[in-house]
Ligand SMILES: NC(=O)C1=CN([C@@H]2O[C@H](COP(=O)(O)OP(=O)(O)OC[C@H]3O[C@@H](n4cnc5c(N)ncnc54)[C@H](O)[C@@H]3O)[C@@H](O)[C@H]2O)C=CC1
């Protein structure tokens with residue numbers, strides 16, 4: 001039995017992915033704070049929604065998906081109830097395996113995961129790290145759960161905050177970029193719907209080329225950039241506005257914020 005505790009946006013995305021991957025609804029239980037949320041989860045996915053206490057007692061694998069700020073309270077609530085040897089997977093930004101171990105008991109196997117919202121379309125990037133008492137079998141179990149919804153990579157836990165900044169938040173940067181490009185289309189007089197179509201298909205095409213061609217992004221960009229042409233005029237402006245430096249600073253800020261989150 002797999003339990004998802006705190007089934008909000010990320011928890012529900014993982015839940016729907018597990019169901020798409022063929023896990024039976026009877027094999028998954030969820031918890032939610034509000035009754036309307038519990039009803040919605042039952043109706044949408046046909047899973048049982050129970051209390052945190054019941055989930056902690058009956059599940060073999062617990063997926064903790066509350067906000068980082070709510071993690072200490074949740075762990076305190078379930079600490080006395082989780083039977084020995086259960087795998088605990090935490091998907092919260094900034095929450096270390098040591099943070100979970102210190103509240104659930106020092107020998108609990110914990111795997112820390114940072115995934116992202118493309119889990120909804122089975123294209124997630126999930127990075128995983130083992131806690132002090134999680135071994136190969138625990139990592140494999142976590143991989144088994146996450147692989148049907150995207151790519152999974154093992155990384156040292158010391159890199160989790162950086163991964164949170166890069167791939168956890170990553171989709172938001174691309175959506176932001178799309179918004180900005182669509183605004184540019186509007187500025188140039190394009191109808192909004194057409195501009196959104198053009199930008200979306202350009203980003204999808206570019207992403208697939210990047211993933212499937214094996215080419216370095218610089219080579220792919222150079223292939224678009226004709227001498228004396230249009231693209232280099234745009235790139236010159238991006239450079240003038242220090243867009244690359246802005247990305248470096250932004251992602252560094254996200255990494256720093258991730259490392260602060262466990263302390264509230
Ligand atoms: N949204 C995203 O793109 C990503 C989020 N995450 C992580 O996933 C976690 C959840 O984020 P979201 O799903 O965006 O937030 P959310 O607010 O949509 O979901 C959290 C849910 O937990 C519930 N909750 C809080 N305390 C609870 C308790 N004691 N018992 C039962 N339910 C409780 C809340 O009512 C809410 O529905 C966070 O820790 C975040 O760092 C990780 C990767 C990406």
Ligand SMILES: O=C(O)[C@@H]1CCC=N1
Pocket residue numbers: 093164168169
């Ligand atoms: O913004 C956040 O804190 C979460 C973690 C990664 C993506 N969203």
